[in-house]
Amino acid sequence: MLATLALAAAGDPTTLDVSWLDLGLAGALVLAAMGISAWQRLGLGRGFAIGAVRATVQLVVVGYVLVYVFAADRWWLVLLALAVMLAAAAQASTGRVGAPRRVVLPVTGTAMLVGAGLTLAYVDAVVLRPGQWYDPRYLIPLFGMIVGNAMNGAALAAERLTSEMESRRGEIEAYLALGATPARAAAEPTRRALTAALIPAVNALMVVGLVTLPGMMTGQILAGASPLLAVRYQIVVMFMLTGAVALTSALVVLGYRKRFFTAAEQLRPGGPA
Amino acid sequence: MLRGVVQEKQGTRVLDGLDVTLPGGEVTALVGPSGAGKTSLLRLLNRLDDPTAGTVLFRGRPVAGYPVRELRRRVGFVFQAPVMFPGTVADNLRAAVALAGPGEAPVAADERWVAGLLESVELDPAYAPRDTEHLSGGEKQRVALARALATRPEVLLLDEPTAALDPEVAERLMSTIVRVAADSGRTVVMVTHRLAEARDFTTHTVMMEAGRLVEAGPTRALFERATHERTRAYLASA
Ligand SMILES: Nc1ncnc2c1ncn2[C@@H]1O[C@H](COP(=O)(O)OP(=O)(O)O)[C@@H](O)[C@H]1O
Numbered sequence: 397m398l399a400t401l402a403l404a405a406a407g408d409p410t411t412l413d414v415s416w417l418d419l420g421l422a423g424a425l426v427l428a429a430m431g432i433s434a435w436q437r438l439g440l441g442r443g444f445a446i447g448a449v450r451a452t453v454q455l456v457v458v459g460y461v462l463v464y465v466f467a468a469d470r471w472w473l474v475l476l477a478l479a480v481m482l483a484a485a486a487q488a489s490t491g492r493v494g495a496p497r498r499v500v501l502p503v504t505g506t507a508m509l510v511g512a513g514l515t516l517a518y519v520d521a522v523v524l525r526p527g528q529w530y531d532p533r534y535l536i537p538l539f540g541m542i543v544g545n546a547m548n549g550a551a552l553a554a555e556r557l558t559s560e561m562e563s564r565r566g567e568i569e570a571y572l573a574l575g576a577t578p579a580r581a582a583a584e585p586t587r588r589a590l591t592a593a594l595i596p597a598v599n600a601l602m603v604v605g606l607v608t609l610p611g612m613m614t615g616q617i618l619a620g621a622s623p624l625l626a627v628r629y630q631i632v633v634m635f636m637l638t639g640a641v642a643l644t645s646a647l648v649v650l651g652y653r654k655r656f657f658t659a660a661e662q663l664r665p666g667g668p669a
Numbered sequence: 670m671l672r673g674v675v676q677e678k679q680g681t682r683v684l685d686g687l688d689v690t691l692p693g694g695e696v697t698a699l700v701g702p703s704g705a706g707k708t709s710l711l712r713l714l715n716r717l718d719d720p721t722a723g724t725v726l727f728r729g730r731p732v733a734g735y736p737v738r739e740l741r742r743r744v745g746f747v748f749q750a751p752v753m754f755p756g757t758v759a760d761n762l763r764a765a766v767a768l769a770g771p772g773e774a775p776v777a778a779d780e781r782w783v784a785g786l787l788e789s790v791e792l793d794p795a796y797a798p799r800d801t802e803h804l805s806g807g808e809k810q811r812v813a814l815a816r817a818l819a820t821r822p823e824v825l826l827l828d829e830p831t832a833a834l835d836p837e838v839a840e841r842l843m844s845t846i847v848r849v850a851a852d853s854g855r856t857v858v859m860v861t862h863r864l865a866e867a868r869d870f871t872t873h874t875v876m877m878e879a880g881r882l883v884e885a886g887p888t889r890a891l892f893e894r895a896t897h898e899r900t901r902a903y904l905a906s907a
């Protein structure tokens with residue numbers, strides 16, 4: 397979404413304009429969803445209505461913020477926007493993990509900061525090299541995608557590590573009792589959590605272009621870019637997301653695993669702390 | 670040796686000011702009704718848990734004073750429900766020494782070593798390449814015992830090693846344990862619900878109830894003339 401907006405803003409003048417009336421007409425499609433909900437008494441009507449309004453308001457606000465950030469052209473404003481995106485995603489990463497937020501958030505937050513930050517820095521400084529390193533037209537949409545994927549990887553890794561560490565308590569303590577390090581004792585849960593986090597990234601690489609047409613590429617094409625250039629951007633994006641997810645997930649399992657053990661290398665009875 | 674040990678789990682006192690000495694070089698039976706805190710006590714000795722209050726001493730030094738992994742290799746622990754690591758029987762035994770880290774392994778974990786270890790727990794060396802998934806309960810218990818012995822511990826903690834076994838298999842395992850202890854001058858502490866097992870195979874007995882020590886002493890003396898009414902009543906069922 398961010399990508400589409402950002403690129404459309406910079407897009408070529410032949411792009412079709414979408415008026416407020418057009419938006420209202422598109423809203424009819426949400427009415428269809430609400431109709432289905434009413435028909436089957438799913439009770440989702442309110443959710444759709446509120447959701448449609450929220451999505452509109454959020455995106456319009458983001459649009460204006462981006463217009464401002466683009467126009468201001470200040471490096472610190474761009475970094476501030478990136479920080480807000482990171483903070484929002486870090487918050488969202490802790491939801492389904494099954495452990496207290498105060499334990500999970502520092503781990504996923506730090507992992508996302510390092511994993512997403514390094515990936516963005518690499519793409520910016522080494523791969524794309526825009527004339528101005530802080531060009532928001534690149535950094536903001538790229539970081540939006542990186543952070544979104546890093547968030548999913550972090551959440552999957554943490555969620556899976558929580559459940560594996562719990563279900564394998566016996567095995568972990570059997571290793572500890574023999575004098576194993578916590579890292580060795582938790583090797584199997586670590587591998588499983590990391591695999592769970594990385595499989596979506598592998599799958600995404602496999603099916604892109606066949607089953608999925610990524611939003612960024614579609615957005616660029618809609619905004620008038622040549623499909624061949626859009627494809628090249630998309631390849632960069634796919635590789636970038638793979639790296640970001642792998643790095644972030646690895647940092648999550650390494651940081652989070654420690655929380656399950658005491659300083660004396662005992663498995664905490666009440667889960668991570 | 671435990672001094673004034675208190676252990677709380679989720680707010681309840683499972684060990685309540687326990688003072689116990691477990692004599693070196695002997696086979697000690699740890700007996701008492703279910704929930705007495707026997708498992709909780711063993712876990713303190715291998716430092717899988719730390720007590721809420723009090724001190725646990727190993728050879729006169731607080732266990733907290735030893736590097737924890739070294740302590741755990743010197744004090745082996747076989748759980749009540751044996752946990753097999755993935756792979757073969759030999760993999761399980763090798764895992765135990767590999768954990769010591771490169772250069773620290775006390776032995777070359779070759780085929781002869783595996784066979785020797787299996788023989789010491791009276792398992793045919795032909796078991797070495799078998800997948801642990803398909804072993805019976807008694808076989809798993811023996812592999813777990815061999816795996817605990819792989820690090821050559823000075824103390825062996827056994828939590829109801831025979832609970833899940835047929836009486837006949839249980840008795841064979843007990844004689845194995847006693848022999849392993851006698852061969853090496855190893856200290857053994859075993860929790861058991863089979864009082865006849867305590868009477869026939871151990872030299873020292875510790876009777877616990879509700880997180881406290883009831884009575885301790887030479888097994889013979891305890892079974893023949895326990896001073897405490899509770900001990901007499903409990904042991905009489907043997
Ligand atoms: N992890 C735990 N959390 C809460 N209570 C526990 C836990 N482990 C054991 N207990 C309680 O502590 C008491 C002693 O348990 P345990 O040491 O396993 O006794 P035993 O081995 O003598 O049967 C029991 O009442 C048990 O319910």
Ligand SMILES: [Mg+2]
Binds near residue numbers: 707709828
């Ligand atoms: Mg028990």
